[in-house]
Amino acid sequence: xxxxxxxxxxxxxxxxxxxxxxxxxxxxxxxxxxxxxxxxxxxxxxxxxxxxxxxxxxxxxxxxxxxxxxxxxxxxxxxxxxxxxxxxxxxxxxxxxxxxxxxxxxxxxxxxxxxxxxxxxxxxxxxxxxxxxxxxxxxxxxxxxxxxxxxxxxxxxxxxxxxxxxxxxxxxxxxxxxxxxxxxxxxxxxxxxxxxxxxxxxxxxxxxxxxxxxxxxxxxxxxxxxxxxxxxxxxxxxxxxxxxxxxxxxxxxxxxxxxxxxxxxxxxxx
Amino acid sequence: xxxxxxxxxxxxxxxxxxxxxxxxxxxxxxxxxxxxxxxxxxxxxxxxxxxxxxxxxxxxxxxxxxxxxxxxxxxxxxxxxxxxxxxxxxxxxxxxxxxxxxxxxxxxxxxxxxxxxxxxxxxxxxxxxxxxxxxxxxxxxxxxxxxxxxxxxxxxxxxxxxxxxxxxxxxxxxxxxxxxxxxxxxxxxxxxxxxxxxxxxxxxxxxxxxxxxxxxxxxxxxxxxxxxxxxxxxxxxxxxxxxxxxxxxxxxxxxxxxxxxxxxxxxxxxxxxxxxxxxxxxxxxxxxxxxxxxxxxxxxxxxxxxxxxxxxxxxxxxxxxxxxxxxxxxxxxxxxxxxxxxxxxxxxxxxxxxxxxxxxxxxxxxxxxxxxxxxxxxxxxxxxxxxxxxxxxxxxxxxxxxxxxxxxxxxxxxxxxxxxxxxxxxxxxxxxxxxxxxxxxxxxxxxx
Numbered sequence: 001x002x003x004x005x006x007x008x009x010x011x012x013x014x015x016x017x018x019x020x021x022x023x024x025x026x027x028x029x030x031x032x033x034x035x036x037x038x039x040x041x042x043x044x045x046x047x048x049x050x051x052x053x054x055x056x057x058x059x060x061x062x063x064x065x066x067x068x069x070x071x072x073x074x075x076x077x078x079x080x081x082x083x084x085x086x087x088x089x090x091x092x093x094x095x096x097x098x099x100x101x102x103x104x105x106x107x108x109x110x111x112x113x114x115x116x117x118x119x120x121x122x123x124x125x126x127x128x129x130x131x132x133x134x135x136x137x138x139x140x141x142x143x144x145x146x147x148x149x150x151x152x153x154x155x156x157x158x159x160x161x162x163x164x165x166x167x168x169x170x171x172x173x174x175x176x177x178x179x180x181x182x183x184x185x186x187x188x189x190x191x192x193x194x195x196x197x198x199x200x201x202x203x204x205x206x207x208x209x210x211x212x213x214x215x216x217x218x219x220x221x222x223x224x225x226x227x228x229x230x231x232x233x234x235x236x237x238x239x240x241x242x243x244x245x246x247x248x249x250x251x252x253x254x255x256x257x258x259x260x261x262x263x264x265x266x267x268x269x270x
Numbered sequence: 271x272x273x274x275x276x277x278x279x280x281x282x283x284x285x286x287x288x289x290x291x292x293x294x295x296x297x298x299x300x301x302x303x304x305x306x307x308x309x310x311x312x313x314x315x316x317x318x319x320x321x322x323x324x325x326x327x328x329x330x331x332x333x334x335x336x337x338x339x340x341x342x343x344x345x346x347x348x349x350x351x352x353x354x355x356x357x358x359x360x361x362x363x364x365x366x367x368x369x370x371x372x373x374x375x376x377x378x379x380x381x382x383x384x385x386x387x388x389x390x391x392x393x394x395x396x397x398x399x400x401x402x403x404x405x406x407x408x409x410x411x412x413x414x415x416x417x418x419x420x421x422x423x424x425x426x427x428x429x430x431x432x433x434x435x436x437x438x439x440x441x442x443x444x445x446x447x448x449x450x451x452x453x454x455x456x457x458x459x460x461x462x463x464x465x466x467x468x469x470x471x472x473x474x475x476x477x478x479x480x481x482x483x484x485x486x487x488x489x490x491x492x493x494x495x496x497x498x499x500x501x502x503x504x505x506x507x508x509x510x511x512x513x514x515x516x517x518x519x520x521x522x523x524x525x526x527x528x529x530x531x532x533x534x535x536x537x538x539x540x541x542x543x544x545x546x547x548x549x550x551x552x553x554x555x556x557x558x559x560x561x562x563x564x565x566x567x568x569x570x571x572x573x574x575x576x577x578x579x580x581x582x583x584x585x586x587x588x589x590x591x592x593x594x595x596x597x598x599x600x601x602x603x604x605x606x607x608x609x610x611x612x613x614x615x616x617x618x619x620x621x622x623x624x625x626x627x628x629x630x631x632x633x634x635x636x637x638x639x640x641x642x643x644x645x646x647x648x649x650x651x652x653x654x655x656x657x658x659x660x661x662x663x664x665x666x667x668x669x670x671x672x673x674x675x676x677x678x679x680x681x682x683x684x685x686x687x688x689x690x691x692x693x694x695x696x697x698x699x700x701x702x703x704x705x706x707x708x709x710x711x712x713x714x715x716x717x718x
Contacts, residue, residue, distance in 0.1 A: 040483040043650075113425060114434040
C-alpha cells in the first residue's frame with residue numbers, strides 16, 4: 001500500500017515537473033486599489049479574448065512599485081507616478097520602469113449625503129486635513145466636529161491627494177483616521193454623518209455625496225480639461241518598453257473597447 | 271473542610287461549568303446562525319428571468335426554449351414601458367426649452383433606475399461590462415431598485431445647525447401632467463410579470479468561475495485555490511513534522527540543545543501569521559525565487575512553515591502517549607529501533623498525529639495573512655495542477671476580505687461575500703469532522 005502511494009507521488013511529481021517546464025504565458029498585475037476595477041475588467045476581457053491568464057492583486061501603489069522592482073509582477077498598476085527613490089531602486093536592480101497612462105481619475109471629495117455642505121475650496125480642505133478646521137460650522141455646515149479620513153501611506157491616492165491639496169511634506173492631522181482602500185473609505189463615509197474622505201472617481205456611488213472643489217464637481221468634462229483641481233492620471237508601469245502580450249494589454253486603453261470599459265467603470269479616458 | 275462546604279463548592283463549580291458552556295453555545299449561535307442564513311442566500315434565492323438569461327448566455331446553462339418563452343412573456347410587459355419612454359421622449363421635444371431641461375434631468379434619473387432594474391433599454395448601446403448587460407438577477411435586489419425608481423431620496427436641510435434628514439419623494443409627482451406619470455404605477459404593479467421571479471437553487475455558485483469580478487457567477491476558483499494552498503502546505507509540513515517529532519521523542523538526547531530546539535518550536539507556534547507572510551515574501555519569493563511572482567507554491571511553503579510547529583507538537587504528544595510496553599515488547603522480540611518506530615510506535619500514534627495534521631489543514635485553509643504577499647490575488651481564473659509553480663490564485667480567506675473592503679461595489683454583492691464565508695466555514699468544519707471520523711476509525715482498527 002505504502003509502496004503504491006510512493007509510486008503515485010513520484011509519478012505525480014514527474015508529470016508536474018514536465019508540464020511546469022513548458023513556458024506558461026501569464027500576466028501578473030499588482031498595485032493600486034484605485035486602478036483595481038480597470039485592471040480586473042481588462043484582465044477578464046484579455047483572458048476571454050486571447051486565452052491568456054491574467055491575475056490582479058490590489059495591494060496599493062507602493063506595493064505595485066516594489067513588486068515591479070523585485071520582478072514579481074509584469075505590470076504595476078499605480079495611481080501616482082513612481083517616486084525618485086523608487087526609480088533609483090529600480091535602476092539599481094536593472095529594472096527600467098516605463099509608464100503608460102491608463103485613464104484619468106478625478107479624486108472625489110466625499111461626505112455623507114446628509115451633510116449640507118456642497119462645496120469647499122482647496123484651502124479649506126487643506127485646513128481640514130491639517131487639523132486647523134475641526135468643525136463643519138467653520139465651512140458653512142452644521143455644528144458637528146469633522147471626522148477626517150485618509151488613506152494609508154502605501155496608497156497612491158493618498159500621495160496624490162497630499163501633493164494636489166495639502167502640499168508635499170505637510171503633516172496631516174493626527175486625528176485623521178486611516179482606511180486601507182477606496183472601498184473602506186466609502187463605507188466609512190457612508191456610515192458616518194460628519195466624515196470627509198477622498199475616493200477615486202470610479203468608486204463613487206449614491207451612498208456618498210461628492211462635493212465641489214473650488215466650485216467645480218468632478219465630471220468627465222472637468223477632469224478631462226483640467227478644470228477640476230484634484231485629478232491625476234492612472235498608470236500601468238512595465239519593465240522596459242512593453243512588447244508582445246504585455247504591449248497588447250498596456251495598449252487596451254487605446255482601443256475602442258478599452259475606452260468603453262473605462263467609461264462604464266466611471267473613469268475618464270485620456 | 272466540612273462536608274457541607276465541600277458540597278456547596280462542588281455544586282457551584284458545576285454551575286459555573288454549565289454556565290460557561292451555555293455562554294459558549296450562545297456565542298457560537300450568534301456567530302454561526304447569521305453566517306448560515308446569509309450564506310445560504312448565495313445558493314438559494316428568488317431569481318428573476320435576468321438571472322436565467324445570464325446563466326444561459328454566460329454559462330450555456332438552462333433550457334433555451336423555456337427561456338425564450340419566458341423572455342417573450344416578460345418582453346410583452348416590458349414593451350409597454352418602452353412605449354411610454356418613447357412617448358415621453360417625443361413629448362419632451364415639444365416642450366419649451368427651460369421646461370425640457372427641467373424634465374430631462376429628472377428623466378435621466380428615471381432611465382438610469384429602469385436600466386438598473388430591467389437591464390439595457392432599447393436604443394442603449396450594448397454595454398461592455400457584464401454587470402450592465404442584465405437587470406436585477408435577484409428579486410430582493412429588484413425590490414430595492416423598484417423603490418429607487420418610485421421614490422427620489424432627498425435631504426431635508428431646513429435646520430442648518432444639524433445634519434440633514436433623509437426623506438423620500440415620489441417621482442410620479444415630479445412628472446404630474448406628463449405622459450410618464452403612468453409609468454410608475456405600471457412598473458410597480460407589473461414588476462413580477464416583467465422579471466418572473468421564481469425560487470432558484472444555484473449550485474453553480476460553488477462550481478462556476480466568477481463573471482465580471484464577482485458580480486455574477488460563482489466562487490470555484492477561490493475554493494480550488496484554498497484547497498491547493500492547504501493541501502500543498504500539508505504535503506510539505508506533514509512529513510517534515512512527523513520526522514521531526516520522531517527525532518525529538520526517540521533519537522534526541524536530552525540536553526541544552528534539545529530543550530532549546532523544543533522551546534524554539536513552541537515559540538514558532540505562537541508567532542503571528544503576518545510575520546510568516548512577510549518571511550515568505552522575503553525568503554521564498556525574493557531570495558529563493560521559488561517562482562517569478564506570487565504563486566501557489568510560495569503560499570503553500572509559507573503556510574507549511576506556519577503550521578509545522580503545531581504538527582510537530584501534536585505528533586510528539588501522540589508518540590509520547592504510546593504505552594511503553596509496546597516499545598518494550600517489540601524490542602524484546604529482537605526488533606531494531608527503526609523497525610519498532612515504523613511498525614509499532616507510528617501506527618499506534620497515527621490517530622493523534624492525523625488529528626493534529628487535519629486541524630492544521632483547517633488552519634492553513636483559513637489563514638489570510640501568510641498568503642496576502644505570497645499567493646493570493648483578487649481576480650484570477652481557476653488554475654490547473656500544472657500551474658501551481660508559476661501562478662498565484664484567488665483564495666477564499668483573502669477574497670472575503672477583498673470583497674468586504676476593496677471591491678468597488680461591495681454593497682451590491684454582499685451575497686457573494688456571505689456565500690464565500692459559508693463555504694470557508696464549511697470547508698474547515700468538514701476537515702475537522704473528517705479528522706474525528708478518521709481518528710475513530712483508525713483507533714477501532716488498532717484495537718482490532
